[in-house]
Amino acid sequence: MIGIEPAIAMGMIAGDDKKELMVISDVTHKQVEEVRNFLDKKIIKTHVYPGDIKLYIRLEISNGEDNVLLEIKHTHTNVTRILKNGKVLLSQVCNDGDFNSSLTDRRVLTVKYIYDLAKTIDIDLIKPIFEKVITCNSAIAEEGLKGKYGVNIGKMILDNIESGIYGNDIRNKAASYASAGSDARMSGCGLPVMTTSGSGNQGMTASLPIIKFATEKKLSEEELIRGLFVSHLTTIHVKTNVGRLSAYCGAICAAAGVAAALTFLHGGSYEMVCDAITNILGNLSGVICDGAKASCAMKISSGIYSAFDATMLALHKDVLKSGDGIVGVDIEETIRNVGELAQCGMKGTDETILGIMTK
Missing domain, CATH: 1.10.4100 (2-methylcitrate dehydratase PrpD)
Incomplete structure (x- = not known):
């Protein structure tokens, strides 16, 4: 399995957010089968989100009763917003300019x-x-x-x-x-x-x-x-x-x-x-x-x-x-x-x- 939809499903079913970029490093064979079965339902839809931010991920999940929105900006672990049924669970101020430069001053590099x-x-x-x-x-x-x-x-x-x-x-x-x-x-x-x-x-x-x-x-x-x-x-x-x-x-x-x-x-x-x-x-x-x-x-x-x-x-x-x-x-x-x-x-x-x- 490769692609965006399998990655989403794997994260939902088998992910451990505490491991950050190694979020799916301990997936079991049983969980892989669960992911395959989930993907067969074809309920994950992906779209390109318009905008100038180079990395922007927005997840909207609903089970019919509850609705959750999660937003990630600029880096793969930078969660900036989480809403559940419209209630703000997390809102992190994100200065876009801070992410448009390197982490260290590299002007000396030639x-x-x-x-x-x-x-x-x-x-x-x-x-x-x-x-x-x-x-x-x-x-x-x-x-x-x-x-x-x-x-x-x-x-x-x-x-x-x-x-x-x-x-x-x-x-x-x-x-x-x-x-x-x-x-x-x-x-x-x-x-x-x-x-x-x-x-x-x-x-x-x-x-x-x-x-x-x-x-x-x-x-x-x-x-x-x-x-x-x-x-x-x-x-x-x-x-x-x-x-x-x-x-x-x-x-x-x-x-x-x-x-x-x-x-x-x-x-x-x-x-x-x-x-x-x-x-x-x-x-x-x-x-x-x-x-x-x-x-x-x-x-x-x-x-x-x-x-x-x-x-x-x-x-x-x-x-x-x-x-x-x-x-x-x-x-x-x-x-x-x-x-x-x-x-x-x-x-x-x-x-x-x-x-x-x-x-």
Whole structure:
């Protein structure tokens, strides 16, 4: 079962609101059957709610005697209003402006700042964070390569490497590893993931290709951690411009981070790192986000393949030029252009996607 209606039914029948985003983590087989039976009644109706708020959920429930209305705004756990039979049970003041910016002041973030800091930061300050990234995200990638999850794109790539159809190279191995993690995550695997910008898929995309690259190249632990630092901070920088919620695929933000980190680990200059990011953003910025599901793993593999291409081009001093579509005069303008595309240009795209999903 996938989709909005099953999610609503699952929450009603088996949800535990105290677990917040893990609200349906302990669903039993019996409850799954209850959900199926409930869905067969076809009493859940969904509609796209008009308005400018990027995340708005309104639930209206009636059993014939009582009527309940619940409203959620901006973030998935931010319940702002509950009414029962017209009586206010909860009313939370919600300043929309507070949700249109990042949780921290990220004005200092530029690619130059990230590059310079990655070169000089005391490794002991960041090592504990990235040790967790390596442990958690590697575990779910390994699980994704063993089990049957989603369309199994990660395992498919690995199987074709082993059979000789695909080349036994770092690029294919990195794509396999990263997409396997997403295969498992998007299919309900309960293993934890270290996120980036609030997203498990972005966290895995930004880390797993770099982990695999470092393993294959026998890089030191310090080199790996500095590479992960570049990847994750670049991802956050691009994603900050894209915004919290957009029809712009977050895996592409993370793929830009991968391109930056690969170039950095190859010994590339600051200018080359900028060129690698430019190459990938100029290539894949049209990829849409249409929800968290099995196809995310396929988008991740596409992003990883493109990240390697973007890196190799940059290392050979080949880069998309200013004026090539959304490519700006420098990397920061290009990233701002991507943000404008995501927040303004793709607003209609988001509405169309929602319309398709709620037909």
